[in-house]
Amino acid sequence: MRAFLLALFCTLSLAASDTSINLQVKILEKILNEISINKEKIIWSDNKTICQAMKKNKHIHTTPDHKQATIVILQDKNNLPKKCADCIIFVLDYELLSKVPKSFGAFFWKKGRPNIVIIKSRLKTLSIQASSDLDPYIEEKVW
Amino acid sequence: MVKAKEIFLFLMLFILGVFFIYIYYYIKQTQEDIFIKMQNNKIENVRHILKNIEDTLVTKNSITNKEELISHLSNKQNRDKYEEMVAIFITPTIKYIYLLYKDSDDRFRFLLDASKEDKANFYQKFDVFNKEYALVYETLEPQSIKQKKMQNLYLTYLYPIKTSNEVIGILSVDITSDIQSEILNLLRPLETFFVILIIFIFLLMLMTIVQVFHYFITRKKIFTDPLTQIYNRNYLQEIAPRLNLNHYSLAMIDLDYFKVVNDVYGHKAGDAILAKSSLIIKSSIRDNDILLRYGGEEFMLLLYNRDSKDDLSEIYERIRKNISSHIFTYEKNKLEMQVSIGVHEYPASEKNLNEAIKVADKMLYIAKKEGRNRVIYHRDNSKVTQDSKSKDLYFVKQAIEEDRVLCYYQPIYECSTGKIFKYEALVRIIDTDGKIISPAQFLPDLKHTNIHYKLTKRILSIVFLKFKDSSENVSINMNFTDLINKDIETTLIETFASSPSLASRVTIEVLESDEIQNTALFKEKVKLLHSYGATVSIDDFGSGYSNFKSILDIEADFLKIDGSLVKNIATNEKDFKVVKSIIAFAKDSNMKAIAEFVHSSEVYDKLSEIGVEYMQGYYIAKPCQRLLQSNELFEE
Numbered sequence A: 001m002r003a004f005l006l007a008l009f010c011t012l013s014l015a016a017s018d019t020s021i022n023l024q025v026k027i028l029e030k031i032l033n034e035i036s037i038n039k040e041k042i043i044w045s046d047n048k049t050i051c052q053a054m055k056k057n058k059h060i061h062t063t064p065d066h067k068q069a070t071i072v073i074l075q076d077k078n079n080l081p082k083k084c085a086d087c088i089i090f091v092l093d094y095e096l097l098s099k100v101p102k103s104f105g106a107f108f109w110k111k112g113r114p115n116i117v118i119i120k121s122r123l124k125t126l127s128i129q130a131s132s133d134l135d136p137y138i139e140e141k142v143w
Numbered sequence B: 001m002v003k004a005k006e007i008f009l010f011l012m013l014f015i016l017g018v019f020f021i022y023i024y025y026y027i028k029q030t031q032e033d034i035f036i037k038m039q040n041n042k043i044e045n046v047r048h049i050l051k052n053i054e055d056t057l058v059t060k061n062s063i064t065n066k067e068e069l070i071s072h073l074s075n076k077q078n079r080d081k082y083e084e085m086v087a088i089f090i091t092p093t094i095k096y097i098y099l100l101y102k103d104s105d106d107r108f109r110f111l112l113d114a115s116k117e118d119k120a121n122f123y124q125k126f127d128v129f130n131k132e133y134a135l136v137y138e139t140l141e142p143q144s145i146k147q148k149k150m151q152n153l154y155l156t157y158l159y160p161i162k163t164s165n166e167v168i169g170i171l172s173v174d175i176t177s178d179i180q181s182e183i184l185n186l187l188r189p190l191e192t193f194f195v196i197l198i199i200f201i202f203l204l205m206l207m208t209i210v211q212v213f214h215y216f217i218t219r220k221k222i223f224t225d226p227l228t229q230i231y232n233r234n235y236l237q238e239i240a241p242r243l244n245l246n247h248y249s250l251a252m253i254d255l256d257y258f259k260v261v262n263d264v265y266g267h268k269a270g271d272a273i274l275a276k277s278s279l280i281i282k283s284s285i286r287d288n289d290i291l292l293r294y295g296g297e298e299f300m301l302l303l304y305n306r307d308s309k310d311d312l313s314e315i316y317e318r319i320r321k322n323i324s325s326h327i328f329t330y331e332k333n334k335l336e337m338q339v340s341i342g343v344h345e346y347p348a349s350e351k352n353l354n355e356a357i358k359v360a361d362k363m364l365y366i367a368k369k370e371g372r373n374r375v376i377y378h379r380d381n382s383k384v385t386q387d388s389k390s391k392d393l394y395f396v397k398q399a400i401e402e403d404r405v406l407c408y409y410q411p412i413y414e415c416s417t418g419k420i421f422k423y424e425a426l427v428r429i430i431d432t433d434g435k436i437i438s439p440a441q442f443l444p445d446l447k448h449t450n451i452h453y454k455l456t457k458r459i460l461s462i463v464f465l466k467f468k469d470s471s472e473n474v475s476i477n478m479n480f481t482d483l484i485n486k487d488i489e490t491t492l493i494e495t496f497a498s499s500p501s502l503a504s505r506v507t508i509e510v511l512e513s514d515e516i517q518n519t520a521l522f523k524e525k526v527k528l529l530h531s532y533g534a535t536v537s538i539d540d541f542g543s544g545y546s547n548f549k550s551i552l553d554i555e556a557d558f559l560k561i562d563g564s565l566v567k568n569i570a571t572n573e574k575d576f577k578v579v580k581s582i583i584a585f586a587k588d589s590n591m592k593a594i595a596e597f598v599h600s601s602e603v604y605d606k607l608s609e610i611g612v613e614y615m616q617g618y619y620i621a622k623p624c625q626r627l628l629q630s631n632e633l634f635e636e
Helices: A002-017 A020-033 A048-055 A094-099 A120-125 A132-137 B004-059 B066-074 B076-087 B131-139 B178-223 B233-242 B258-265 B267-284 B313-325 B353-369 B393-401 B450-467 B486-498 B519-531 B548-554 B573-588 B601-609
Strands: A042-045 A071-074 A088-091 A103-110 A113-119 B094-102 B108-113 B143-150 B153-163 B166-176 B248-255 B290-295 B298-304 B327-330 B333-336 B339-344 B375-378 B405-414 B419-430 B474-478 B506-511 B535-541 B558-561 B592-595
Touching: A020 A048, A020 A088, A020 A103, A020 A113, A042 A048, A094 A103, A094 A113, A103 A120, A113 A120, A113 A132, B004 B076, B004 B143, B004 B153, B004 B166, B004 B178, B066 B076, B066 B094, B066 B108, B066 B166, B076 B108, B094 B131, B131 B143, B131 B153, B131 B166, B178 B233, B233 B290, B248 B267, B248 B313, B248 B353, B258 B267, B258 B333, B258 B450, B267 B290, B267 B298, B267 B313, B267 B327, B267 B333, B298 B313, B298 B353, B313 B339, B313 B375, B339 B353, B353 B375, B393 B419, B393 B450, B405 B450, B419 B450, B450 B474, B450 B486, B486 B519, B506 B558, B519 B535, B519 B548, B535 B548, B558 B573, B573 B592
Parallel strands: A042 A071, A071 A088, A088 A103, B339 B375, B419 B474, B474 B506, B506 B535, B535 B558, B558 B592
Antiparallel strands: A103 A113, B094 B108, B094 B166, B143 B153, B153 B166, B248 B298, B248 B339, B290 B298, B327 B333, B405 B419
């Protein structure tokens, strides 16, 4: 866990010489690496900038077609694919956690600071295993 | 000296550079101070606001622990009331004000958020990991966090909400960096100006350093002799004005018989000997001594002697011994060298360095004269003086340069015909007073020096000019090293080739001495002379290391019997026998014998009795500037 925090802070430190979007992508990649699902992680996002940035990472598999995606990173609820029964959703706004019940976690900026929230019950429902490094961010419910 | 300007420029730039760096840091520091003052001022204002909020929230509601605080704020109406109240303090610089609570898992959660934008929900988790949050709980004191590049946030102020000496929450205020940015923007052009100025000065300094470095490289080349890698005379000129001679003893060191090495083994061998010798001398002296190549095979040494009690003679003796004990090798040849050293122990007693060098040079001259391979000292109370009659190298050098060299000619008498067979050219110098100086006063000390070779060249030119259009024969004296000198050989060949008649009338008289070690080379030169029709005579035979076998090998035309044997022939039976034997040897060897130093009728008669073919001497005729005729012989 300490290692994760350290890594997160190192990542944050890198922000000094990095753009906001790159930092955001690095944190998202870290979170995605720390969870495991029962299928291959294929990412789709309605935020094209994030998609483009993630494409550069050889370890992350992205797709332009949401139908093929197993993980959706959602910025806007209106963009939520209707035919996405099997995919798991990670949102980029805390409020979306309430609005999209299928979402299991969120990454967002709160008062200039990066924040992560992962909802414990939804992890269980969606059969997602999160590594212990994510423990500090696990919440029982959305407040 | 030349580069004083550059060094001054460098120092000026350095000072200027330091000054501008100071100004730059001063501006940065001032900037920092302004921020700190602003920060303190802001914090002071905020602290009062937060204190009031704390009073309203905790004291007025009699909250005694965090559970009560959570319970009180769980009520939405209460939250709205406080958030409305706190929101009054939101300004363009105070961006967020919120109340945090640390739960049992050490996670911070929002209890109140009066922010007008980016508002958090009640009990929402807030990921903050700065150590100052923990410090608030530990110290119960407010903390401030200077934010770096965090969405316009400049400062976060953390105010503890306390009850019963326990922190139950943290009132957090985020202050924006707008003013700071404005100040930074205002100062940035000035800052940029100083940075450019510093870079510019740094570049100038770098250029000056490169120039100075280049100067020292060039200076080293100028002051270093490329062959020996020791200082040269340029260096002496450079240091002379500031050289304190009181701290030095001065010596002139000269390699003995160096010219022979050059002539016999070539200049490359000479160069190798010079380089090695300088190494040996360098290894024999100390770091603070100054060794330089004064010219040719001559070195100058300034031995440091701060303490006048120092015995420097040990060092000079060590140099002499180290050179003489070293076996120099060049290709497959092994050579032994010696040095003569002339020392002026108190050079400061002279008018200047040049005068001191002259004295040391005279001591060197005496060392050479006294047999070489020795050290001769000049001390204030020294009785060592130069022979007043003898003339030094400078005298001859000056005479050559001023064209004061001339030849006298002494007839060599042919006994069988009673006529002059040929003339021997004898060198004379006219001194500055017009007096004729005989060779005995200057010739012995010229041996093996460049001056001797120059003098020989001058004599050749005088004699050739005089006898070119005449029908008389002439003998020219030359030593072995002159004979093997390439320059002299070229002169002889060119003259003989252009005037065969002159060649057939010239005899080269070579001194028979220990220097004729290389018989093969001598023989080769004799053959060369013979090929042009010139003849060769062995001079002073019987005086040196007469080696009959070598003389036979050389195949000379004449054998001149040494005067020291001839002069006593009338009174000394042994000399008589020797001379008689030499004449017999010459006849048997197909050489003609010449007896010199015929100074009396008794000697003349004795020589006639033993059948010598040619004679010369004061009894027959004294040397004269003009060519005497046969009828002028035997006159007093």
